[in-house]
Amino acid sequence: MVSKFSHLYSRNAREMKASEIRELLKLTENHEIISFAGGLPDPQAFPVDKVKEIVNRLLDEKNGQILQYGTTEGVTELRKAIAERMNKRGMNITHKNVLITAGSQQALDLISKTFLDPGDMVIVGAPTYLGGTNAFKSYNAVMEGVPLDEDGMDPDLLAAKLHLLQMHGNHPEILYLIPNFQNPAGVTITEERRREILEIAREYDMIVIEDSPYSDLRYSGEQVPSMKSMDTDGRVIYLGTFSKILAPGFRVAWCIAEKDLLNKLTIVKQAADLCTNTFGQYIASEYVTRGYLDEHVEVIKTLYMNKRDLMLAAMEKHFPAEAKWTKPDGGMFIWVTLPDYIDTKEMFPRAIENNVAYVNGAAFFADHSGKNTMRLNFTFATPEQIDEGIQRLAETIKQEIIDFKDEKPSKKFMPDEEGLVLGV
Numbered sequence: 001m002v003s004k005f006s007h008l009y010s011r012n013a014r015e016m017k018a019s020e021i022r023e024l025l026k027l028t029e030n031h032e033i034i035s036f037a038g039g040l041p042d043p044q045a046f047p048v049d050k051v052k053e054i055v056n057r058l059l060d061e062k063n064g065q066i067l068q069y070g071t072t073e074g075v076t077e078l079r080k081a082i083a084e085r086m087n088k089r090g091m092n093i094t095h096k097n098v099l100i101t102a103g104s105q106q107a108l109d110l111i112s113k114t115f116l117d118p119g120d121m122v123i124v125g126a127p128t129y130l131g132g133t134n135a136f137k138s139y140n141a142v143m144e145g146v147p148l149d150e151d152g153m154d155p156d157l158l159a160a161k162l163h164l165l166q167m168h169g170n171h172p173e174i175l176y177l178i179p180n181f182q183n184p185a186g187v188t189i190t191e192e193r194r195r196e197i198l199e200i201a202r203e204y205d206m207i208v209i210e211d212s213p214y215s216d217l218r219y220s221g222e223q224v225p226s227m228k229s230m231d232t233d234g235r236v237i238y239l240g241t242f243s244k245i246l247a248p249g250f251r252v253a254w255c256i257a258e259k260d261l262l263n264k265l266t267i268v269k270q271a272a273d274l275c276t277n278t279f280g281q282y283i284a285s286e287y288v289t290r291g292y293l294d295e296h297v298e299v300i301k302t303l304y305m306n307k308r309d310l311m312l313a314a315m316e317k318h319f320p321a322e323a324k325w326t327k328p329d330g331g332m333f334i335w336v337t338l339p340d341y342i343d344t345k346e347m348f349p350r351a352i353e354n355n356v357a358y359v360n361g362a363a364f365f366a367d368h369s370g371k372n373t374m375r376l377n378f379t380f381a382t383p384e385q386i387d388e389g390i391q392r393l394a395e396t397i398k399q400e401i402i403d404f405k406d407e408k409p410s411k412k413f414m415p416d417e418e419g420l421v422l423g424v
Helices: 011-015 020-026 048-067 076-087 103-115 130-137 155-167 191-203 259-270 278-289 292-318 344-353 383-407
Strands: 098-101 121-126 142-149 174-177 207-211 236-241 253-256 333-337 373-377
Touching: 048 278, 076 098, 076 236, 076 253, 076 278, 098 103, 098 259, 103 130, 103 207, 103 236, 103 253, 103 259, 121 130, 121 155, 130 142, 130 174, 142 155, 155 191, 174 191, 191 207, 253 259, 278 292, 292 333, 292 383, 344 383
Parallel strands: 121 142, 121 174, 174 207, 207 236
Antiparallel strands: 098 253, 236 253, 333 373
């Protein structure tokens, strides 16, 4: 339905489209549907008792202070706690390098507003996080994707892409990465590749966004240093969040950058909301400084590792041989690649009929390729739902393959010309 006021919308508003994932999640509110679609933490893991304890103590000790407006930069105690936590991971920052934001999504919006003019270019992974591309699109940026493999973004392909763009007079402003357990692919960029990518970013003078919501959620393999800890010239902007390790409802996240960049982001933020949720910041600060966060992270790591292993085992048991998937060392997602002749968006209604949901992979590609891919979340569903849901999804995929072979026995298919759809 077209609004009677649509002729008054700004050009930006006219171009904005609803998030494909957010719209899809509305279809999964039916409790009979087992959903692997949303990137949701397990609500059973939320530390309700500890939060109650902290809230009561704060109301007794700080009274109305925790309910008052705060500074745009954020509550100082929280910023100091985050800086200390990040310095233990190899960074060299103070609280003056930390800006508290209303979720990492706000940070992506602020960075876009700060650096992007209409037509500016952003380099992203292929695939990449839909919230990132939506933020860039809202400022009329142009996105170019660089394919991923098991070790994340390939520096050689990145360099080749940038060289080609430069030959045509294009200079990307931003390189957007999720180095750890990437959303949606679940892959991690190796340390060697991180250093190579930073060298390329310096050569082409780009800002690097290191979006790291899952860095605490490693279940296997060795920890890899953050790109910010390797940053020698201040071009990396690091994003972290409490959404995956405490509770997403607080909408408390952080942005780490050099002071001049952070000052500009702070000024931009003042036009958006003046300050982030003060109440949630004080709770998060207490949660960190009292040592509760480290304890809680260990609990959820065990919980999510078991769920990951259960989903991988179920896929191994029930999925057809034609399906391929990643085996992430952490995070929340598994990436599935099906034969090229299957379109997972077209298959989705059949999955809903079978009471199971996923996110179709094309939503994560800047060029809308990857039609034969899908993202599965393993953290939200119960163990029982994971096993049953994977069986339902496997049946859906198998039927789709049978239908294709029955209806189009002579159709030939070739790998994607760019050759780099994960799992193929």
